Amino acid sequence: MLGIFYSITSLFAQENTEKKYWYTSLDSEGYISIQKIKDVDNTSLNTEVKTTLNNKILNFSVSTTNTTDKMVAPLKIVFDGNIDNNLKPVHFTGTRIKKNKKNVSYWTFDGDFTDEMETDPDVKRFTYAKYSATLRIPDRTIPSFNLWAIIPNLPFDKKGTFKFNSLDETKLYVKKNQTVNYLGYTKVTINGEIMKLHKFVHQGKDIEASYFWVNEARELIQVLLDNKFTFRISTKEIALQNKAVTVSK
Numbered sequence: 001m002l003g004i005f006y007s008i009t010s011l012f013a014q015e016n017t018e019k020k021y022w023y024t025s026l027d028s029e030g031y032i033s034i035q036k037i038k039d040v041d042n043t044s045l046n047t048e049v050k051t052t053l054n055n056k057i058l059n060f061s062v063s064t065t066n067t068t069d070k071m072v073a074p075l076k077i078v079f080d081g082n083i084d085n086n087l088k089p090v091h092f093t094g095t096r097i098k099k100n101k102k103n104v105s106y107w108t109f110d111g112d113f114t115d116e117m118e119t120d121p122d123v124k125r126f127t128y129a130k131y132s133a134t135l136r137i138p139d140r141t142i143p144s145f146n147l148w149a150i151i152p153n154l155p156f157d158k159k160g161t162f163k164f165n166s167l168d169e170t171k172l173y174v175k176k177n178q179t180v181n182y183l184g185y186t187k188v189t190i191n192g193e194i195m196k197l198h199k200f201v202h203q204g205k206d207i208e209a210s211y212f213w214v215n216e217a218r219e220l221i222q223v224l225l226d227n228k229f230t231f232r233i234s235t236k237e238i239a240l241q242n243k244a245v246t247v248s249k
Helices: 144-153 236-241
Strands: 020-025 030-038 043-053 056-066 074-082 090-099 104-111 125-129 132-138 141-143 161-168 173-190 193-203 210-215 220-225 229-234
Touching: 020 220, 020 236, 030 144, 030 236, 043 144, 056 141, 074 141, 132 161, 132 173, 141 144, 144 161, 144 173, 144 193, 144 210, 144 220
Parallel strands: 141 161
Antiparallel strands: 020 030, 020 229, 030 043, 043 056, 056 074, 074 090, 090 104, 104 132, 125 132, 161 173, 173 193, 193 210, 210 220, 220 229
């Protein structure tokens, strides 16, 4: 069902903390890498996306600092790069300055993010300058690719629904009321071994569904992004051999 997988033993040899996962796709060039780093006080998530989707070149890195390893209450977001080769690269740092009792957080953003800042009507901007903005953002708002690290830690239980809001980093646009649900599991033979893979679905208004497969060790094995692009776990060597992604300046 899931095609040919790589050797699980060699891929997961490192410790779970500070491990870097690499994903490649037969549907596009480049790769996606994710690394979670824990310390005493915070959990950091570093994501690098160098791939092409729908004829658009994605070439960016995003780092999120979180209060817990659940990664749904970020304190800081640093973005560098682009999600469209027809646009100029974006560089900014977002910092949460306070959180109120109504599940709303206040953030400051500094950098050269896109000027035409679209947002959900409920996400209000109360000050704005060309290179600085202060936004009121719903709680549980996370960068979209953070899901790749969050989903493997969700319960394997159909009764629960993970709810969050997704942040489009280049325009500071928030897509509200996103959900992830557990769909059950399937058994697949990998390197002669029968492995159970758990399936999740990410859904939301005006977006295509994405599907995630997680193994018993809670490691993400495969993603069907936007119900169109299949990414599978790989190695650094294979990922870096893919054709380099370049961005028009």
